[in-house]
Amino acid sequence: MNTFGKLFTLTTFGESHGAAVGGIVDGMPAGITIDTDFIQRELVRRRPGQSHITTDRKEADQVELLSGVFEGKSTGAPIGFLVRNTNHHSKDYDSIRDIFRPSHADYTYYTKYGIRDYRGGGRSSARITLSRVVAGALAKLVLRQQGISIYAYTSQVGDIKLERDYHKYDLSIIESNPVRCPDPLKAIEMEALISQVKHEGDTIGGVISCVIKGCPVGLGEPEFGKLHAQLGAAMLSINAVKGFEYGEGFAGSAWRGSQQNDTFLPTNDSMHHPICNVETNHSGGIQGGISNGEDIYFRVAFKPVATLLMEQQTVTMEGEAITMDVHGRHDPCVLPRAVPIVEAMAAMTILDALLISKTNRL
Template identity: 60%
Template sequence: MSNTYGTIFRITTFGESHGNAVGVIVDGCPPNIEIDEAFIQSEMARRKPGQSKIVTQRQEDDEIEILSGVFEGKSTGTPIAMMVRNADQRSKDYSHIADRFRPSHADYTYQEKYGFRDYRGGGRSSARETLARVAAGALAKMILAKVNIKIQAYVSQVGPLKLTTDYKALNIPNAETNIIRCPDDAVAAKMIEFIDETRKNKDTIGGVVSCVIEGVPVGLGEPVFDKLHAELGKAMLSINAVKGFEYGSGFEGVEQFGSQHNDKFYADEQGNVRTQTNNSGGIQGGISNGEDIYFRVAFKPVATIMIDQESINDKGETVTVSGKGRHDPCVVPRAVPIVEAMAAIVMVDFYLRNKAIRLD
């Protein structure tokens, strides 16, 4: 069951990095949604390899095919299956690691858990699985567009380089105009240079993706275990390489006093209930309060480096793992659409769940 996410709007993904195909079934898409295939494809393009000099140079078109659930251009309410055939599969690139465990990869844990693994490119543990999430997320975004919920993510940190500007002062769409996806062009330039340098050193570096959700109605999220931020947190932590999640004031908020941190309510000119500050990150008691939701997601440095590393093989012998193949020096530029996709999936799910709780 671990390959399914969501309650009402539910995605189930399949596929390994070097198998026949990677894909997803989206169950619970409302009927009568116009399905814009070009938009899905454009979201795929934001995630795909080879899109710039600071990402992996693998060439994959990641062309999505819709297999079911759409009739005359609209969703029918039945499962929408989508699939990408794997192309540029250099499985031979991986024969050298068939018997050995790459440091900080899932090779060892998969081997132990299942007694057997598809060693080609990480198999199921490969981030290639996330293309299925982006396809499903594109559907989710189309649904959210109909209810005016908007999700935007951007890179806010690469290694030691932090974008400290508050998101409200940023022109977030500008992030899509540079290859690192940071809305501040000056900081972006430094980040790109830093990654380029890191790549030349055959090394990798971590980063942070920030995300803002606007237009959320009051009342989404469930109390107790399925709090809106708990699900967002799980969704983000389920993305490859993620090490942390914080929303609103986050870890910094612990240093504040209650008198500073509390968000005071007021009624705006239209009579809407608003808060003067938003340390709550748009969520109180696990439920959206109508303010912007914002959160940050920490990504570790990519585990595959081009430097030789000592490790062991499946017999416990010391071996050298050499970095081969074409890999990302930093995941965050390609992670931006994945973060948005998972956020969109969570929001659609809660939107639909919320319809089911009241009789009227």
């Protein structure tokens, strides 16, 4: 399956070392001003080679919008787009043409399809996520008109972590450091750790937190289309993601109900809370699978990048044991560049749910 969404959809195409990566967005509402500078800035946030703690691959990642836009506005037709690959070093992967890299998709892809593109992982490469960022930027342009905003940030690298309560941080300064962390002091520690890990030829994982503000009450379906399930599926579709939790998540499972329950209060905001609001928000803005008008917040766990610049034991495609020594340009930690990807998937999920909610009221 290469298509995401039900009413607002993204179909992606391309490989890491192919001619281009791109997609087709369908269901984009008509009449939306298409801010191409904003879309490009979102791509720059995901772009490789943006700092010393990311891969050294240099790509301009210049997006080309091919259809669905006329005189600066969306027409309601499908929006086709592509980003050309210009700096791929396929020769770096010649040495792993006939071997399976540990914890990569090499073995599973080959077994499933009988063929695989070994150059940078081909279709399984994280480079494909740039299509999500473009579509997510388009979704953000629609959500912006609805007063909905999305903030993702690095909240943990290795064992260096922020407090879980996002209210303690100024989310407006996320872009002020290369780690994309709203705590300047912790950001310095995280950056130093990533640099150390990179120098050792190793990699490290962590957690990205995300906050969605301004969502109306009523997004999500009561049974199999629960909003948190849709968000979870979206996040777990991102390369290297290993876990998703919303609200208090796993930590809240140790609480008592008297601690967990969100008490209802008379509303003081009739626009977003027509009847009542809550004293606390342990539910993470979603109750019964449906948004309740409070901030939606969740956390996404990323594993360490699987490509290590050190010797590892593996097997060839014939099943023979071999020592592998990989060369090339790779991220020591995916989190800084994954922040805009998390935001993009959240934006597409929320817009899709928003469009579905409007059909429920016809």
